[in-house]
Amino acid sequence: MSATEFQKLASLFPDEIVTHSYVQDIQLPGGAGTFALITLDNGLDHSKPTTLGPNTLVELGEVLEGLKDRAAKREIVGVGVTGKPYFLVAGADLSAVKTLKERDHGLWMAQLGHSVYSTLANLGVPSFAFINGLALGGGLEIALQSTYRTVSTGAGALALPEAFIGLVPGWGGVYILPRLIGPENAVKVMIENPLSNNRTLTGPQAFELGIADALFEPADFVEQSLAWAARVIAGEETPARKNAVDPSDEDVARRWAAAVSAGRAFVEAKTSNASPAPAKVLDIMEANRTMSQGESAGLECETLAGLMQTDEFRSTVYAFLDLVQKRSKRPAGAPDRKLARPVTKVGVVGAGLMASQLALLFARQLKVPVVMTDIDQARVDKGVAYVHAEVDKLLAKKRIKADAANRTKALVTGSVSKEVFADADFVIEAVFEELNIKKQVFAEVEEIVSPECILATNTSSLSVTVMAEDLRYPERLVGFHFFNPVAVMPLLEIVRAPKTDDAVLATAFELAKGLKKTAVLVKDAPAFVVNRILLRLMGEVIAAFDEGTPAEVADTALRPMGLPMTPFTLSAMVGLPVAQHVQESLHNAFGDRFPVSQNLQKLIDNGVTSLWAPGPDGEPVIPAETLAIMSFGNNPSTREEVLRRTQDALAEEIGLMLEEGVVAGPEDIDLCVILGAGWPMFLGGITPYLDRVGASERVNGKRFLEPGVASAPA
Numbered sequence: 013m014s015a016t017e018f019q020k021l022a023s024l025f026p027d028e029i030v031t032h033s034y035v036q037d038i039q040l041p042g043g044a045g046t047f048a049l050i051t052l053d054n055g056l057d058h059s060k061p062t063t064l065g066p067n068t069l070v071e072l073g074e075v076l077e078g079l080k081d082r083a084a085k086r087e088i089v090g091v092g093v094t095g096k097p098y099f100l101v102a103g104a105d106l107s108a109v110k111t112l113k114e115r116d117h118g119l120w121m122a123q124l125g126h127s128v129y130s131t132l133a134n135l136g137v138p139s140f141a142f143i144n145g146l147a148l149g150g151g152l153e154i155a156l157q158s159t160y161r162t163v164s165t166g167a168g169a170l171a172l173p174e175a176f177i178g179l180v181p182g183w184g185g186v187y188i189l190p191r192l193i194g195p196e197n198a199v200k201v202m203i204e205n206p207l208s209n210n211r212t213l214t215g216p217q218a219f220e221l222g223i224a225d226a227l228f229e230p231a232d233f234v235e236q237s238l239a240w241a242a243r244v245i246a247g248e249e250t251p252a253r254k255n256a257v258d259p260s261d262e263d264v265a266r267r268w269a270a271a272v273s274a275g276r277a278f279v280e281a282k283t284s285n286a287s288p289a290p291a292k293v294l295d296i297m298e299a300n301r302t303m304s305q306g307e308s309a310g311l312e313c314e315t316l317a318g319l320m321q322t323d324e325f326r327s328t329v330y331a332f333l334d335l336v337q338k339r340s341k342r343p344a345g346a347p348d349r350k351l352a353r354p355v356t357k358v359g360v361v362g363a364g365l366m367a368s369q370l371a372l373l374f375a376r377q378l379k380v381p382v383v384m385t386d387i388d389q390a391r392v393d394k395g396v397a398y399v400h401a402e403v404d405k406l407l408a409k410k411r412i413k414a415d416a417a418n419r420t421k422a423l424v425t426g427s428v429s430k431e432v433f434a435d436a437d438f439v440i441e442a443v444f445e446e447l448n449i450k451k452q453v454f455a456e457v458e459e460i461v462s463p464e465c466i467l468a469t470n471t472s473s474l475s476v477t478v479m480a481e482d483l484r485y486p487e488r489l490v491g492f493h494f495f496n497p498v499a500v501m502p503l504l505e506i507v508r509a510p511k512t513d514d515a516v517l518a519t520a521f522e523l524a525k526g527l528k529k530t531a532v533l534v535k536d537a538p539a540f541v542v543n544r545i546l547l548r549l550m551g552e553v554i555a556a557f558d559e560g561t562p563a564e565v566a567d568t569a570l571r572p573m574g575l576p577m578t579p580f581t582l583s584a585m586v587g588l589p590v591a592q593h594v595q596e597s598l599h600n601a602f603g604d605r606f607p608v609s610q611n612l613q614k615l616i617d618n619g620v621t622s623l624w625a626p627g628p629d630g631e632p633v634i635p636a637e638t639l640a641i642m643s644f645g646n647n648p649s650t651r652e653e654v655l656r657r658t659q660d661a662l663a664e665e666i667g668l669m670l671e672e673g674v675v676a677g678p679e680d681i682d683l684c685v686i687l688g689a690g691w692p693m694f695l696g697g698i699t700p701y702l703d704r705v706g707a708s709e710r711v712n713g714k715r716f717l718e719p720g721v722a723s724a725p726a
């Protein structure tokens with residue numbers, strides 16, 4: 013791999029936002045010599061983290077070569093790398109890597125990183141990373157490749173998230189980390205954390221694990237780090253590597269093998285091995301125990317080059333970076349936020365489970381008074397007691413501080429009279445899912461609240477448009493469809509009815525932000541987005557079951573979609589009667605695309621709540637008496653047939669939703685299923701998956717997404 017090839021690679025990215033390497037000569041205290049401090053900075057504000065694209069790496073490599081020459085001439089005694097406030101580096105430039113069309117280019121990218129990092133590791137003088145903030149992936153690997161590391165107590169996010177992204181920590185991380193912090197901790201950082209909602213470490217946690225040698229306060233972090241570096245260079249300080257191991261030691265070899273197999277079990281449990289990257293991390297770690305760093309580097313580069321060309325990697329970057337990180341912050345169709353009105357008091361109609369969850373969410377996140385109402389004092393008291401009990405649970409789990417807990421409890425009150433809504437700016441109903449009841453509620457509330465007060469419905473299936481019909485000010489009504497459990501699920505479908513005005517909608521989006529939810533604007537159409545897709549899917553599986561497909565075959569046929577639970581488990585969780593009720597309303601709206609199962613109806617009529625029951629060994633079985641209730645057709649399908657008919661049904665339904673303008677584009681469908689239904693990131697949501705398996709073209713004659721968005725560029 014030559015400098016020319018690196019230059020050629022860099023020239024493919026003329027628009028890269030280059031993170032420059034600025035060098036400053038610093039005289040160490042006590043005449044200890046000159047120390048060269050590199051600051052990585054892309055010259056942009058806090059909203060744009062520094063990343064490592066090919067041009068950035070080429071420049072860093074040249075700067076390091078220059079410093080190596082100076083070290084050889086004894087002009088400098090050490091080199092440090094730090095970053096702009098408060099980033100070391102957010103890793104490889106994923107937007108650039110996603111567009112690498114050829115495997116060779118991926119290989120060059122991987123080798124370029126290794127070439128630069130190897131210079132850093134072999135300067136002829138000690139190198140130091142001063143981790144002043146976020147250090148992810150290749151960013152943390154800069155630090156790992158340095159001889160020593162300091163970290164700031166304020167550093168918020170340190171991680172090797174590659175297994176989650178669809179890559180491996182292949183710029184040396186997978187070789188250095190197990191040697192530095194032990195194999196068990198390395199598996200935690202490289203496998204368990206990424207696959208657990210992409211968890212990161214704080215500076216103190218990283219120090220505790222042994223990733224950093226010293227921990228300093230943020231206020232004078234660089235000064236403290238320089239003084240520490242001076243002491244290390246002078247031999248006055250020898251960092252103790254508390255968890256470091258020697259991989260040739262027999263006991264370590266056993267621990268290494270055990271950690272790798274524990275990692276494999278974790279990957280299997282979390283992902284059913286549906287994405288290739290996590291297993292590759294463990295393959296390399298297993299192999300490299302007996303390798304030299306150079307041999308491991310070769311394996312890392314080959315693996316990275318292969319993974320960079322996979323659908324799982326490109327889909328994850330699309331889902332994680334383009335959707336969850338970017339699109340969710342700029343929701344399509346949201347009006348100008350300047351139109352938003354302040355919300356200083358919230359009313360919740362109802363004090364049942366959903367209403368109480370909403371009251372807790374609004375009080376905890378918005379920190380404004382929230383008042384719940386219900387038809388009698390007992391219900392009101394139960395709702396308020398629920399909120400208090402949930403706050404106590406949060407306190408016990410240390411998720412909330414004592415003063416915040418007290419404040420949240422004090423903010424939530426209840427009443428049997430809707431008069432308490434008189435000074436509310438926002439009133440949301442969470443009463444029984446019955447149109448006339450909701451209309452009646454809003455008629456009563458409108459008598460009390462000011463004309464500016466925004467009204468919201470938490471309906472999951474009723475028409476917001478019809479609900480608004482009899483309102484004096486129909487423009488104030490908006491749909492707020494949360495997902496269960498409200499505190500956990502990040503999605504909020506904001507439903508615009510034809511008369512909902514821009515100020516109301518702008519306030520809705522600002523509220524969603526305050527509630528820390530990702531809001532997606534949806535048109536007022538039956539079941540909106542997530543439920544419509546899930547019910548279409550369940551309808552196909554249950555229809556196959558009714559036609560005579562064995563339950564186990566029908567229920568497991570969709571495994572390749574990587575859903576968090578099987579369709580029958582989901583319907584049991586939602587409750588068969590509720591699932592059937594929503595299915596019926598979609599059948600009424602859309603006809604036979606949403607068939608109503610006679611078998612499910614028979615189960616409901618007989619009080620059966622779940623198809624499955626635990627068998628003699630705990631495995632799920634359908635009890636004989638449950639089977640006896642139902643009747644089946646004589647047309648069984650194979651798993652492949654159930655999967656294919658479901659793929660086609662989903663492609664059809666999503667095609668129709670886009671035609672109807674339910675959302676602004678397929679990206680919003682993907683955002684909704686990822687955040688509202690737990691669709692896996694490595695599939696990129698649902699539309700890249702349907703494109704990949706050919707369902708979109710089979711059914712609609714075209715793909716949902718252009719090539720390159722979540723797949724290989726054309």
Ligand SMILES: C/C=C/C(=O)SCCNC(=O)CCNC(=O)[C@H](O)C(C)(C)COP(=O)(O)OP(=O)(O)OC[C@H]1O[C@@H](n2cnc3c(N)ncnc32)[C@H](O)[C@@H]1OP(=O)(O)O
Binds near residue numbers: 108151183341
């Ligand atoms: C072999 C080597 C492998 C690797 O290094 S794998 C890469 C490992 N790195 C990551 O996984 C980082 C991914 N990014 C993030 O997790 C988040 O982002 C941050 C925590 C860094 C920042 O989050 P927040 O403060 O909420 O900002 P934001 O809106 O997500 O990002 C601001 C802008 O920065 C872009 N960006 C962030 N990280 C990367 C990256 N690694 N590659 C390319 N772009 C990145 C975003 O997309 C966005 O861009 P816009 O301003 O256009 O919306």
